[in-house]
Amino acid sequence: MIYSWAGASHVGRSRTNNEDAFAPHADGTGSGPLVVAVADGMGGHIAGEVASRVAIEAAMAEAGSATERVLAGNSRVVEAVVADPSLAGMGTTLTLASFGADGAVDLAHIGDSRAYLWRDGKLTQLTKDHTLVAELVAEGRLDPAEVRAHPQRNLITRVIGMGKAIDVDHVGLETLDGDRYLLCSDGLTSMLDDDEIAAKMTGEPVEAVWALVEAANNAGGEDNITVIVVDVAA
Numbered sequence: 001m002i003y004s005w006a007g008a009s010h011v012g013r014s015r016t017n018n019e020d021a022f023a024p025h026a027d028g029t030g031s032g033p034l035v036v037a038v039a040d041g042m043g044g045h046i047a048g049e050v051a052s053r054v055a056i057e058a059a060m061a062e063a064g065s066a067t068e069r070v071l072a073g074n075s076r077v078v079e080a081v082v083a084d085p086s087l088a089g090m091g092t093t094l095t096l097a098s099f100g101a102d103g104a105v106d107l108a109h110i111g112d113s114r115a116y117l118w119r120d121g122k123l124t125q126l127t128k129d130h131t132l133v134a135e136l137v138a139e140g141r142l143d144p145a146e147v148r149a150h151p152q153r154n155l156i157t158r159v160i161g162m163g164k165a166i167d168v169d170h171v172g173l174e175t176l177d178g179d180r181y182l183l184c185s186d187g188l189t190s191m192l193d194d195d196e197i198a199a200k201m202t203g204e205p206v207e208a209v210w211a212l213v214e215a216a217n218n219a220g221g222e223d224n225i226t227v228i229v230v231d232v233a234a
């Protein structure tokens with residue numbers, strides 16, 4: 001497989017600092033393996049930025065499966081709080097995809113940073129948001145149309161850094177020629193619905209990345225926006 005990827009992170013229009021982190025920072029093309037990841041940190045003062053950066057660095061440095069990488073990110077964030085109690089309460093999402101030279105995709109995540117597959121002109125969300133509103137929708141207790149206005153829409157139910165024992169969600173699939181994968185923080189998906197995201201799935205990865213960032217900012221830019229696009233060619 002030939003993978004072509006691009007990523008970007010933007011502070012948005014209302015925050016003063018960017019607590020998102022992503023990897024790799026350099027856009028490129030290669031035959032794989034390729035690992036990409038998005039993290040969205042939270043915590044007081046600088047703690048959110050520390051959490052997302054530490055999780056990404058640990059996950060990228062780890063060898064092994066996507067789940068093992070996410071667990072490594074969690075361990076390092078927990079250890080960082082033990083080493084520096086002023087960071088207590090920090091946490092982060094982490095969504096990571098590992099693309100094999102053979103076309104196998106290994107995806108793992110905690111939190112509400114999403115991964116999508118764009119295949120045959122159709123956008124499919126591959127991850128499940130670990131949020132209160134997503135759980136209420138899954139249980140049939142909340143109308144999907146009411147999610148955006150829900151007062152607790154930002155409440156995350158599973159996050160990196162909250163303890164050593166954590167459940168990581170995992171998805172495995174096979175890439176096809178022409179697939180496009182999208183990883184993003186909620187600064188994108190809280191501003192744009194899936195149809196609006198699908199409308200920006202044109203052009204090279206770098207063009208799609210910046211079109212999405214711009215669209216999220218035009219829609220309000222209320223949060224940090226991080227986007228990674230990976231194209232697959234056989």
Ligand code: MN
Nearest residue numbers: 040186187223
């Ligand atoms: Mn966010």
